[in-house]
Amino acid sequence: MSPRQQKLASAGLIVGVFVFWELFCLLAGISELILPRPSRIIAAFIEYQHAIWPHVWQTFYTTMVGFVCGVAIGLGLGVLIGSSKLAYDTAYPLLVGISSIPKVAVVPIFVLWFGAGTIPAILTAMIICIFPIVVNVSTGIATVEPELEDVMRSLKATKREILWNVGLPRSMPYFFASLKVAITLSFVGSVIAETVAANKGVGNLMLIASSSFNVPLVFAGLMVLAIMGVSLYAVFSLIERNVASWAMRKEI
Amino acid sequence: MNRADQSARFVEFDGVGLTYGRDAERTQALMPTSLRIAKGDFLALVGPSGCGKSTILKLVAELLEPTEGRILFSGRELGAEPVRVGMAFQSASLLPWMTIRENVMLPLKIVPPFKAGFRAKKAGEYRDRADALLERVGLIDFADKNPWQLSGGMMQRANLCRALIHDPDLLLLDEPFGALDQFTREELWQTLQDLWLDRSPTVLLVTHDLREAAYLASRICVMSPRPGRIIEDRAVTFARPRPIDLTFDPGFTALVQELRGRIVHTPVTGSIGGSAA
Ligand SMILES: Nc1ncnc2c1ncn2[C@@H]1O[C@H](COP(=O)(O)OP(=O)(O)OP(=O)(O)O)[C@@H](O)[C@H]1O
Numbered sequence A: 001m002s003p004r005q006q007k008l009a010s011a012g013l014i015v016g017v018f019v020f021w022e023l024f025c026l027l028a029g030i031s032e033l034i035l036p037r038p039s040r041i042i043a044a045f046i047e048y049q050h051a052i053w054p055h056v057w058q059t060f061y062t063t064m065v066g067f068v069c070g071v072a073i074g075l076g077l078g079v080l081i082g083s084s085k086l087a088y089d090t091a092y093p094l095l096v097g098i099s100s101i102p103k104v105a106v107v108p109i110f111v112l113w114f115g116a117g118t119i120p121a122i123l124t125a126m127i128i129c130i131f132p133i134v135v136n137v138s139t140g141i142a143t144v145e146p147e148l149e150d151v152m153r154s155l156k157a158t159k160r161e162i163l164w165n166v167g168l169p170r171s172m173p174y175f176f177a178s179l180k181v182a183i184t185l186s187f188v189g190s191v192i193a194e195t196v197a198a199n200k201g202v203g204n205l206m207l208i209a210s211s212s213f214n215v216p217l218v219f220a221g222l223m224v225l226a227i228m229g230v231s232l233y234a235v236f237s238l239i240e241r242n243v244a245s246w247a248m249r250k251e252i
Numbered sequence B: 001m002n003r004a005d006q007s008a009r010f011v012e013f014d015g016v017g018l019t020y021g022r023d024a025e026r027t028q029a030l031m032p033t034s035l036r037i038a039k040g041d042f043l044a045l046v047g048p049s050g051c052g053k054s055t056i057l058k059l060v061a062e063l064l065e066p067t068e069g070r071i072l073f074s075g076r077e078l079g080a081e082p083v084r085v086g087m088a089f090q091s092a093s094l095l096p097w098m099t100i101r102e103n104v105m106l107p108l109k110i111v112p113p114f115k116a117g118f119r120a121k122k123a124g125e126y127r128d129r130a131d132a133l134l135e136r137v138g139l140i141d142f143a144d145k146n147p148w149q150l151s152g153g154m155m156q157r158a159n160l161c162r163a164l165i166h167d168p169d170l171l172l173l174d175e176p177f178g179a180l181d182q183f184t185r186e187e188l189w190q191t192l193q194d195l196w197l198d199r200s201p202t203v204l205l206v207t208h209d210l211r212e213a214a215y216l217a218s219r220i221c222v223m224s225p226r227p228g229r230i231i232e233d234r235a236v237t238f239a240r241p242r243p244i245d246l247t248f249d250p251g252f253t254a255l256v257q258e259l260r261g262r263i264v265h266t267p268v269t270g271s272i273g274g275s276a277a
């Protein structure tokens, strides 16, 4: 299959799923309180769109702020850990330990410290995306070929020069690859925090809608989340492809 | 030290030995060795695998500290600028995000005095310098390509250029042509010989290929199996520039045979665990 046909087939499958969903609900007579039809979901979205937009903005904002802070911290830690064997070996167990805590579990703690609202969502988005960035950046830096390192050291290059000229550029494809994972995680993190403790955001909207049994609105929220998630991922994949083209061995 | 003496002792190993690791994990790689390398010499190091050839190279490049003895560089004793080293390994290890030209220019960003020039926007001048070298090895048409668009032999040419761009006094080569086919290898022998003839750096070449050593070197040191020591040190006197046909010359073949005999029939000496000093 050519890439074009591949894309057409994917799009066809997505449309097919929605058509099947619509027909299935209609023919089986499934209650709107259980599973609304796609057409009802879209109708609910249009009906409530003015109410939905501020929540979308809130979720986007907390995700991005958390993500940017997480990236900055992750990059810094990654460089630090990657450029020293000692730091790498010492800090790794701790990082693995922290990363294996389910991040939802820390939301109540953030709420305890900062109260319900925007800050716990930002912090959750931040903390959840640090680890993949640290791992990728430090791995990129720590796995510079020993021959190359010898060549640089024989030129009497300082550690900083090696990092700047070799380690950092080398870790960039790893870094950009981790960004698209990180943005997805941040997004998940902030929605989770909104669902648990917030008064704004798409997660919160869904929570309130479900408590008032407005099921089409719950699903409209879900749809908005899906679209946001896919768009964020797509944007960062695009950035990755353009920034680190050399790592993809693309013919120029 | 007078001038002649100084240039005869450009690099001097004074009882230099090297043991890797500590305690139970000690591996003696190099027995205490004394060796003098004259300025402008082309020395090839040959010997069985694991005998410490790469170790010697790393010692000369000061990537390793000797665990015994000391290494003297004549230039340094006079307080002159430190010995400038260029190095190339079997894997070209070019940086994939840079063009070939940028790769070749990399040492200029690191090594003084060029480093200062890089900031002073002398980049254009350095570019010409890199291009001249690339022209010399027949890579000028590929200057703007990325490394992965080149064949193995071409990458190795670029690797040589990178090792030479900053006019090193000392060129250290560790099996630079080891991964190449016979024809490419012989082509690169000639390239290297030409480069050496017009720039006359002091070369230390580690190789498994005895024909390579005999064709290129002015002097060959044969090493024993680990822990390594130099068991033979001989001059190679074929006239320069050496044509590639020299490799079919009976004198050349005899030399290669003799070297092979030395390496294959040397009994293992010293202890394996380490403390044979
Ligand atoms: N980093 C290291 N730690 C411990 N032992 C080492 C280390 N590097 C080398 N050795 C040991 O030192 C000995 C000499 O190694 P070296 O790399 O100098 O050999 P070589 O002559 O270059 O071999 P080859 O021809 O296979 O490249 C080897 O037996 C090896 O086991």
Ligand SMILES: [Mg+2]
Residues within 6 Å of the ligand: B053, B054, B055, B174
């Ligand atoms: Mg070796």
